[in-house]
Amino acid sequence: MLKQFFILCSGADTDILNDCSVGEQNKYAGIGATVFFTAVMATIAASYALYTVFDNLYSSIFFGLVWGLLIFNLDRYIVSTIKKRDSIIDEILQATPRIFLAVIIAIVISKPLELKIFEKEINQVLLEQKNDLTLANQNQIAEQFNPKIDELNKQILDLQSQINTKETEVNALYNTYISEAEGTAGSKLLGKGPVYKEKRDKHDAALAELQQLKTDNKAKITTLEDEILELQNNFNTNVASSQPIIDNFDGLMARITALGELPWLPSFFIFLLFLAIETSPIIAKLLASKGEYDYKLQDQETTIKTWTLQKVAERELLLKTDNDINNKVYTEIADEEDVINYKRKKAKELMQLQADAFLNKQKGIL
Template sequence: MLKKFFIICSGSDTDILDNCSIGEQNKFAGIGATVFFTAVMAFIAASYALYTVFDNYFTAVAFGFIWGLLIFNLDRFIVSTIKKRGHIIDELIQASPRIILAVIIAIVISKPLELKIFEKEINQVLLEEKNSMTLANQNQIAEQYTPEIAALDNNIEFLRNQVNTKETEVNALYDTYITEAEGTSGSMKLGKGPVYKEKRDKHDTALAELQQLKADNKTKIEAIEAEITQLKTNYDTQIATTQPIIDGFDGLMARVNALGKLPWLPSFFIFLLFLAIETSPIFAKLLSPKGEYDFKLEDAETAVKTWVEQKVNERNVLLKTDRDINNKIYSDIAEEDELYQYKRKKARELMQLQADAFFKHQKNAL
C-alpha cells in the first residue's frame, strides 16, 4: 500500500508501471517518496513562517497545509514531465526550466526552517536591535520636550534670581539703618533719629515688596513646575505607548533581516541540503538509464501520435479527392447546351421584369 502511494506521488503512469519489473517500480517509489517528504518539509516550514505572521496555530497550520499541497503538486508535475529522450543534451534542455523552479522551491522551503534552527541567534540580534531602537526612540521623543522643559527651567531660575536680588537689596537696607542707629555710618549719630526712621521706612517698604515678590514668584514657579511635570508625564506616556511597537518588532521580515546579519555559511549549507532534496528526483531521472517503463511509455505515446497523424493524413487526402471530383463535375456541366439555354431564358425574363418595373416607377414619378 505504501509503495503504491509513493508510486502515485511520483506522477508515473500506474497502468504501465504495473506491468514493469519490481526494480522499476521501486525506482519510481523512491522518487515519489522524495516528492512526498519534500512536501511535508514545505508544510512544516510554511506553518512556522505563517505562525510568526499570524501568531495563531490553526491559521498557520491551515495555510501551511495548502502550501504543502501546492509544493507537492509542483514537484509531482516537475518529475512527471521529465521524459528520457536518449540524448543527454536534449534531456538537460528539457529539465532546465524545472531545475530552476526546483531551486526556487528549495529557497522558499529552507528559509523558514533556517529561521527556526537559528532562532536563539536571531533573538539575540533582535534584542540588540530593540535596545538600539528603544534608545533612539527615547532620544527622538525627548527632542520634542527637552527644549520646552529647558525654557521653563530658565523661567524658574529667572524668578528665583529676582527673589535673591531683592533679598540682597533688603539686607543691604537693613544693614544701612542698623548702622545708622549705631552711629557707625550715615549721619554718624547714635540713636534713632529722623535719618534712621527714613532708612527704616525704606527698608520696610523693600521688605514688603520682597514678601510680595516671593509670594508672586512662588505661585508662578508652582505653575511652571506643574507644567514641567505634565510635560514629563506626556513624555513617559508617549514612551509607554511606543514601546510595545518596538517590543513587537519580531515579525517575519525582521527575522529574515536578522538572519542575514548572521554568518552566511551555515545558512548556505542548509539551503544546499534542501536544494539537493528538491532536485534529487530530477537528477535521478536524468542520470538513470532508459528503463522498461520509459520504453513502454514511449511506445504508448508514439502509438497515439502515429494514429493521430494517420487520421489527419486521411482527412487531408479525402478533402483533396472530394475537391477534385467537384471541380470535374462542375466543369462537365458547364459544357452542356441545355443548361446554357435554360439560364439564358431565365436571364431574359429577369431583364424584362426589371425594365417593366423601371418604366412603371418613372411613370408614377411623372
C-alpha cells in the same frame, strides 16, 4: 499500498508502470517518496512561518497544508514532465527551467525552518534591536517635550533669580541702616537719627516688596512646575503607549532581517540541504538511464503521434483530391447545351419575378 501511493506521487503513468519490472517500479516509488516528503517539509515550514504572522495555530496549519499541497503539485508536475531523451544535452536543456523553479521552491521552504532552527540566536538579535528601538523612541519623544520643559525651567530660574536679586538688595539695605545706627558708616553718628529712620524705611519698603515678590513668584513657579509635571506625565504616557509596538517587533520580516545579521554559512548549508531535497527527483531522472518505462512511454506517445499525423495527412490529401475532381467535373459540364438552356430558363424566371415584385411595390407606394 504505500508503494502505489509513492508511485502516484511521482506522476508516472501507472498503467504503463504496472507492466514494468519491480526495479523500475521501485525507482519511481523512490522519486514519488522524495516528492511527498518535500511537500511535508514545505507544510511544516509554511505553518511555522504563518504562525509568526497570524499567531493562530489552526489558521497556520490550514494555510500550511494549502501551501504544502501547492508544492506537492508543482514537484509532481516538474518530475512527470521530464522525459528521457537520447541526448543528455537535450535532457539538461529540458530540465533547466524546472531546476530554476526547484531552486526558488527550496529557498521558500528553507527560510522558515532556518528561522526555527536559529530561533534563540534570532531572539538575541531582536532583543538588542528592541533595546535600540526603545532608546531611539524615547529620544524621539523627548525631542517633542524637552524644549518646552527647558523653557519652563528657564522661566523658573528667572523667577528665582529675581527673588535672589531682591534678597541681596534687602540685605544690603539692612546692613546700611544697621551701620548707620552703630555709627560705622553713613553720617558716622551713633544712634537712631533721621538718616537711620530714612534708611530703615527704605529697607522696610524693599522688604515688603521682597515678600510680595516671593509670594507672586512662588505662585508662578508652582504653576510652571505643574506644567513641567504634566509634560513629564505626557512623555511617560507616550513612551508607555508606544512600547507595546516595540515589544511586538518580532514578526516574520523582523525575524528574516535578524537572520541576516547572523553568520551566513550555517544558513547557506541549510539552504543547500533543501535544494538537494527539492532537486533530487529531477537529478535522479537525469542521472538514471533510459529504462523500460521510458521506452514504453515513448512507444505509446510516438504511436499516437504517428497515427495522428497520418490521419491529418490523409484528410489533407482527401481534401486536395476532392477539390481537383470537382474542378474537373465543373469544367467539363460548363460547355454542355442542356446546362446552358436550363440556366437560361431559370434566369428568365428570376427576372420576371423581380419585375413583378418591383411593380407591386410601386403600386403600394402610389
